[in-house]
Amino acid sequence: MKSVLLIDFGSTYTKVTSIDAETGRLYGTAQSFTTVEEDISLGLEKALSELRSQTGITEFVDTLACSSAAGGLRMIACGLVPSLTAEAAKRAALGAGAKVIKTFAYEMTEEDEEEIERLKPDIALLCGGTDGGNSACCIHNAGVLARVNAKFPVVVACNRSAIKKCVSILAEAGKETVSCENVMPQFGQLNILPTQKAIRDLFLKRIVSAKGLSKAQSLISDIIMPTPAAVMEALTLLSSFTGELMAVDLGGATTDIYSITEGLPTKAGTVLRGLPEPYAKRTVEGDIGMRYSAYGVTEAVGSERVAKLANVSEETLNAWINRIHEDPGVLAKTDEEKNMDFALAALAVETGLIRHSGTIEQVFTPMGVAYQQTGKDLTRCAKIVLTGGALVRMQRAEEIALTAMHTTLCPESLMPRNAEVVLDKNYILSAAGLLTKKYPEAAKAILGKELT
Amino acid sequence: MPNRTMVLGVIGADVHAVGNQILNFAFTQAGFNVVNLGVMVSQEEFIEAAIESGAQAIVVSSLYGHGELDCRGLRDKCDEAGLKGILLYVGGNIVVGKQPFEEVEKRFHAMGFDKVFGPGTAPEVTIAELIKDFEAREKAAENA
Numbered sequence: 067m068k069s070v071l072l073i074d075f076g077s078t079y080t081k082v083t084s085i086d087a088e089t090g091r092l093y094g095t096a097q098s099f100t101t102v103e104e105d106i107s108l109g110l111e112k113a114l115s116e117l118r119s120q121t122g123i124t125e126f127v128d129t130l131a132c133s134s135a136a137g138g139l140r141m142i143a144c145g146l147v148p149s150l151t152a153e154a155a156k157r158a159a160l161g162a163g164a165k166v167i168k169t170f171a172y173e174m175t176e177e178d179e180e181e182i183e184r185l186k187p188d189i190a191l192l193c194g195g196t197d198g199g200n201s202a203c204c205i206h207n208a209g210v211l212a213r214v215n216a217k218f219p220v221v222v223a224c225n226r227s228a229i230k231k232c233v234s235i236l237a238e239a240g241k242e243t244v245s246c247e248n249v250m251p252q253f254g255q256l257n258i259l260p261t262q263k264a265i266r267d268l269f270l271k272r273i274v275s276a277k278g279l280s281k282a283q284s285l286i287s288d289i290i291m292p293t294p295a296a297v298m299e300a301l302t303l304l305s306s307f308t309g310e311l312m313a314v315d316l317g318g319a320t321t322d323i324y325s326i327t328e329g330l331p332t333k334a335g336t337v338l339r340g341l342p343e344p345y346a347k348r349t350v351e352g353d354i355g356m357r358y359s360a361y362g363v364t365e366a367v368g369s370e371r372v373a374k375l376a377n378v379s380e381e382t383l384n385a386w387i388n389r390i391h392e393d394p395g396v397l398a399k400t401d402e403e404k405n406m407d408f409a410l411a412a413l414a415v416e417t418g419l420i421r422h423s424g425t426i427e428q429v430f431t432p433m434g435v436a437y438q439q440t441g442k443d444l445t446r447c448a449k450i451v452l453t454g455g456a457l458v459r460m461q462r463a464e465e466i467a468l469t470a471m472h473t474t475l476c477p478e479s480l481m482p483r484n485a486e487v488v489l490d491k492n493y494i495l496s497a498a499g500l501l502t503k504k505y506p507e508a509a510k511a512i513l514g515k516e517l518t
Numbered sequence: 519m520p521n522r523t524m525v526l527g528v529i530g531a532d533v534h535a536v537g538n539q540i541l542n543f544a545f546t547q548a549g550f551n552v553v554n555l556g557v558m559v560s561q562e563e564f565i566e567a568a569i570e571s572g573a574q575a576i577v578v579s580s581l582y583g584h585g586e587l588d589c590r591g592l593r594d595k596c597d598e599a600g601l602k603g604i605l606l607y608v609g610g611n612i613v614v615g616k617q618p619f620e621e622v623e624k625r626f627h628a629m630g631f632d633k634v635f636g637p638g639t640a641p642e643v644t645i646a647e648l649i650k651d652f653e654a655r656e657k658a659a660e661n662a
Contacts (some may be wrong), residue, residue: 082535147566196549198521199572225572253525253553253571336535337558429558431531444523 070505072497073110073131074293075100080109082117083497087127090511092120095492100134125174130500134293139164139269142187146194146203149372153341154249155193160348162265173203174210176482178325182214189268190218191320192232197251201208205479208232209439211238219268223249223261233251242267253281256342266291276377294348294501301326302346303502304513312447312482316454318357318394321414323349323422329442336437347420354414355393356456360387363410366417376409378402381512408462416470423481447482451517453490522652524575525567527555530588534581541579544641561592563601575605575648585612593630606653609635609644
């Protein structure tokens with residue numbers, strides 16, 4: 067038996083999973099509270115001892131870990147035009163598993179400088195201009211970032227004619243820099259993979275120790291990536307043998323949506339608008355979640371809708387939301403509470419899917435009706451994977467996803483409408499993602515078994 | 519050769535794609551760096567593309583007769599977006615019906631377009647004008 071230990075240091079829980087390196091068999095999972103303030107290895111030890119007593123396994127051939135603890139990988143993204151290089155920068159950072167705390171466009175100001183000082187990002191991403199295009203803006207912004215009185219590395223992925231200048235401005239001010247190919251080398255061309263690699267390398271090299279995670283490093287070989295990046299790896303591998311798919315990770319504070327699809331128009335005579343979409347796309351809804359962000363759900367869809375779906379009065383709902391906001395650890399016990407959690411979950415998933423998916427718009431031209439598509443067309447997406455503690459616990463995952471997909475409110479949305487729903491019931495997505503590099507066969511086997 | 523970048527597209531709700539492809543081909547062959555936005559392009563998209571690509575010219579086509587409405591205010595928006603003095607060209611069937619071209623040209627000049635081309639203009643004509651304007655600007659920049 068060759069068991070690999072996979073660790074996921076989450077913001078709340080440290081989860082450990084043991085999987086066979088060859089067959090991909092799942093031996094067991096366990097979890098304990100993350101202890102990042104005192105010593106992260108305490109929580110890990112606790113989870114491990116539970117895993118040991120569950121499985122009897124004491125020896126592991128390998129140990130791999132991902133982390134979103136201590137706030138995850140917090141990044142700022144800077145670009146030129148909001149809908150172009152600033153958006154490309156944001157997508158690059160999100161795809162690399164980062165949390166984008168702020169996106170800046172055009173020339174940054176002194177106020178922005180002060181704000182970045184307060185935000186204390188882990189990494190800044192500097193973009194702007196196509197190759198040979200505008201260089202004044204990114205050079206100006208390099209100067210602003212250079213003056214920020216905080217220590218963070220800067221990934222420079224702007225107009226290639228300006229990279230050297232930007233790097234030297236930043237280096238002179240003592241900022242560590244990594245230069246990369248432009249995120250938008252030509253107009254309408256997205257090139258985010260080199261930037262994502264640079265972000266992950268920096269995460270490994272610098273962020274892990276800065277976040278107090280290195281204390282656990284004696285126990286493990288490597289913290290190889292941020293958790294959302296591991297999830298993305300797993301989904302990309304899964305889609306390679308099951309076809310295009312989407313995933314929703316519904317958390318207490320945020321909701322992550324992934325799509326591994328081309329998302330090209332499915333309706334004849336449709337013109338595509340806007341920045342091209344990455345094949346593997348991740349969006350994060352920072353205001354949508356089951357506990358800390360439950361207010362966000364009622365704000366997005368209106369509390370009448372949530373109350374109606376839960377079949378309770380608005381007062382009952384508001385009382386429940388106040389309660390779970392104050393004590394995010396509270397679990398739904400009565401049928402009424404369970405129904406309210408169900409409604410919150412369904413409408414959170416609905417909001418996440420609508421925001422992630424593209425839209426189609428009818429345009430009446432003198433030549434007749436034409437269609438304009440912005441973003442991805444996901445209407446024919448065949449599979450949707452659900453993950454996250456709330457969805458797994460509630461045991462109504464399929465109903466939640468179907469309620470979300472069958473919404474009648476947003477006819478212009480190109481969200482999935484008839485996808486097959488699969489629940490990540492043993493919470494193996496991030497673990498399988500960690501396996502993909504070194505043990506692709508095992509990763510494939512467990513994904514095939516758990517999520518098809 | 520100096521960097522000569524232009525943004526090309528068909529403005530408004532106009533879906534005439536063939537002429538756009540021909541112009542894209544001809545301008546690229548002539549040695550320009552063409553950022554082609556295709557059909558149904560809004561003023562904002564022209565401007566955003568010109569900012570990112572550092573373009574020196576925006577070349578607008580309109581074939582469906584509503585060009586006058588679609589083009590109005592483009593120069594002002596360029597000024598607002600920091601693209602002061604960018605070359606603006608327009609061509610095609612830019613107005614409704616058969617109107618004397620001199621009047622049409624005058625109206626589009628007043629809207630801030632540097633060059634106006636009527637129906638059936640060969641790409642070579644536009645290319646020659648573009649080269650002339652680019653060269654004049656490059657010379658001015660050298661002397662400045």
